[in-house]
Amino acid sequence: MPPIRTAHVVLWVTYALLVAVHVSSLLTGSEMLQRITQPMFAPLLIAVVLTALPRRTRTSALLVLGLVFAWAGDSLAGLAANAMQLIAVLSFLCALVCYSAALVPLWNRTRDTMRIALAIPYGGVVIGLFVACADGAGSMLPAVAAYAVALATMAFLSAGGNGLTWTGGTLFLLSSSMLAMDWFLPGASISYSGVWVMVSYTVGHALLIAGMLQSMPARRWTACRPGAALVIVEN
Incomplete structure (x- = not known):
């Protein structure tokens, strides 16, 4: 196996282990470990893309830029201040636009007709959630509305x-919906909601990136093979 491919696989394994550690920290209530591990998700996925x-x-530029915005959101999402929550929402909004x-x-x-038909209810879910969370969003309502549109589009x-x-994308939608309920619908309690938010977010994020990489026509380890002919189609 070429070294670059080995590094790529190791990065995926490291990401999976980091997710497991983070989820464990949520179950055990280790806030320090949560704050250390969450900002590491996006940099690992950036390295996955680059390798x-x-x-x-x-496409690769948009993915990396989206992951940079996701890193900013991950770094700020755990802070309680309203200003920090607003910046986190705007950061994830920018990530969704890039994706x-x-x-x-x-x-x-x-595009597959069946999948598109199944995706139509996404708009209904997002609209319903936005209406339910509108009162709790307060001054963040415009940002939440923009985020809801971007989320449904993605x-x-x-x-x-x-x-x-x-x-x-479906898991990302699920994660954001549960997070919105946590932030803006305090009465809508879901058992272990923080755990489910992070599991769906981290797995969904990884699958979204993996799917985009799968759609690309070439890999760095293919280009590194002696005598290999490389044809790159710009995406």
């Missing part, structure tokens, strides 16, 4: 990609 793709393309832009070419090439576009992006 997989042979050169910078529109949606990356998904558009894939959706145009491989989930819809992910459904028209491949199985991995579809599942990842």
Whole structure:
């Protein structure tokens, strides 16, 4: 196995282990460990993208930029201050815009009618959740409304990609919905909601990135093989 591919696999394994450690910290109530591990998710996924793709393309640039915004959101999401929550929402909003832009070419090439039909209820879920959370959002209402639109758009576009992006987008939608309930609907209690939010978020994020990588035509380890011919189609 080429060294670059070995590094890529190791990064995925490290990500899985980090998620397991973070979930364990949620179950045990270790806040220090939670604060250390959560900001490490996005950098690991950035390294996954960079070790997989042979050169910078529109898609890889959008994925990396989206992950940078996700890192900012992960770093601020655990802080209680309203200002920090607003910045976290705006950071995740920017991440969703980047992911949606990356998904558009894939959706145009491989959209599946059945998956698109199944994705239509996403809009209903997001609208219903927004209406329920509107009173609790207060001054953050405009940002929450923009986030809801971006979330529904990303989930819809992910459904028209491949199985991995579809599942990842759905889990991302589920995670954001539960987080919104935690933040803006205190009475809507879900047992172990923090655990379910992070499990669906981390797995969904990984599947979304993996699905986008699967859609790319070449890998760095393919380019490194002696005598291999490399043809790159810009995405």
